[in-house]
Amino acid sequence: MSDRYDHYTRLSIDRPAERVLRLTMDEPERLNAADEIMHRELCEIWRDIDQDPEVSVAILTGAGGTFSSGGDMDLVESMASDFETLLRVWKEARDLVYNVINCSKPVVSAMEGVAVGAGLSAGLVADVSIVAPNTRIIDGHTRLGVAAGDHSVIIWPLLCGMAKAKYYLLTCKTLKGEEAERIGLVSLCVPEGEVQDTALEVASELAQGAPTAIRFTKYALNNWLRSAGPAFDTSTALEMLGFCGPEVQEGLRALREKRAPRFDPNSPV
Numbered sequence: 001m002s003d004r005y006d007h008y009t010r011l012s013i014d015r016p017a018e019r020v021l022r023l024t025m026d027e028p029e030r031l032n033a034a035d036e037i038m039h040r041e042l043c044e045i046w047r048d049i050d051q052d053p054e055v056s057v058a059i060l061t062g063a064g065g066t067f068s069s070g071g072d073m074d075l076v077e078s079m080a081s082d083f084e085t086l087l088r089v090w091k092e093a094r095d096l097v098y099n100v101i102n103c104s105k106p107v108v109s110a111m112e113g114v115a116v117g118a119g120l121s122a123g124l125v126a127d128v129s130i131v132a133p134n135t136r137i138i139d140g141h142t143r144l145g146v147a148a149g150d151h152s153v154i155i156w157p158l159l160c161g162m163a164k165a166k167y168y169l170l171t172c173k174t175l176k177g178e179e180a181e182r183i184g185l186v187s188l189c190v191p192e193g194e195v196q197d198t199a200l201e202v203a204s205e206l207a208q209g210a211p212t213a214i215r216f217t218k219y220a221l222n223n224w225l226r227s228a229g230p231a232f233d234t235s236t237a238l239e240m241l242g243f244c245g246p247e248v249q250e251g252l253r254a255l256r257e258k259r260a261p262r263f264d265p266n267s268p269v
Contacts, residue, residue, distance in 0.1 A: 004048050010038035011045060012063070016200055019056040019207040021049060025119055028064030034118040035072035036089075042118050043092040046099035047106075056207040058103075059111040059199050060122055068119025071142065077252060080243045090240045097151050097232065100125045101222045104215045106206045110199035111135050111177075111186075121151035125225070126160070127218055128202050129186040132195050135177035137185070141239060143172040143254075143261065145247030149239025153233035154225055160185045185243070 005013045012026040023045060025032040034042065049058050062068050067207070079086040100107055100122050109126035114136045123129055124137075139156075141148040148169040156165035160183040168175055181189035192200045206214060241250055247263055254261035 008041050009234050011041050017204045020203045021055045022059040025062045025068050031066045031069035033069045033072045037076050039118050040093055042122055043096040043099060046103040049105055050103045055105055056211055057106050057203040059108045059203050060111060060126060063110040066116040067111040068112050068117055070117030080248050086240055086243055090236060093150055094236050096121055097125055097154060101225050106214060106218055108199050108203045110195045116140060124155055125151050126230035129179035130188045130190060130195055130199050131180055131186050132192045133177045133189060134192055137180055139169055139173040140172045142170060145251030146242030147235060147238040149236040153235035154228045158224060
C-alpha cells in the first residue's frame with residue numbers, strides 16, 4: 001500500500017482487486033457519520049487517487065452495513081456557532097464534489113443502509129452508483145433548516161429530473177433503493193447482500209478496460225456537471241448562509257430531541 005494513504009484515519013483503504021482501490025468510511029459505532037476529520041478526508045482523497053499510478057478505479061462504501069448517516073451533530077453545531085468552521089466546511093463541501101467530478105479515475109459507490117450527508121454527496125456524484133432495496137437515501141437539509149446544498153443541486157435534476165428533484169429535496173422524503181433506480185438517481189439496484197460483490201465486479205471490469213478511453217469519456221460526460229457549477233456554487237453558499245439564521249437552531253433542537261421541527265412560518269425571503 002502506498003504511503004500516500006497512511007494519514008487517512010476515518011477512511012479504511014484496501015485493494016480488493018488489481019488496480020482497484022476501496023475506500024470504506026469506517027466509523028460503524030456512529031453509523032459512519034462524517035465528523036470534521038472524515039469530512040476533510042472525503043474531500044482530499046480524490047486528489048491522491050487521481051495521482052496514484054497504481055489505481056485505475058475507486059470504490060466508496062461504508063463499514064457495518066451502513067453507508068453514512070450524515071453529518072456529525074457536533075460538527076453541525078460548530079458550523080452554526082463558529083464562522084471559521086463554517087467557511088472551512090463550505091470549502092470542503094464544494095471541493096468534495098468537484099474533486100470527485102475531476103478525478104480522472106472512475107468511481108463506483110456501494111451504498112447500503114442509510115445514505116445521507118457528505119458520504120451521499122460522493123456516492124451520488126460517483127460514476128456508477130449501486131444500492132440495495134433496503135438502501136435509504138435521504139437529503140435532509142431543509143428539515144435541518146438550511147438550503148439543500150452539498151451535491152444535490154448539481155446532480156439530482158440531471159439524474160432524475162427537476163420534478164422528482166424538487167419533491168425529494170424540498171420534502172426530505174426517504175428514497176428507497178428500488179425507487180432510486182426507477183427514477184434514474186442511481187445506476188443499479190441489486191438484491192440485498194450483493195451490493196459489495198457487484199461494485200467489485202463493475203470496478204474490476206472498468207479496471208481492465210482501456211484507461212485513456214474510459215477517462216476521456218468520464219471527463220466529457222462530467223462537463224454536464226461542470227456546466228451546472230454556478231447553480232451548485234449558489235446552493236452551497238445559500239446552505240452556509242442558513243447556518244447563520246434561526247431555522248437551523250430549531251432544526252438542531254428537533255434532531256437532538258427526536259421530534260419534528262417547529263419552524264416559524266414567517267420568512268423575510
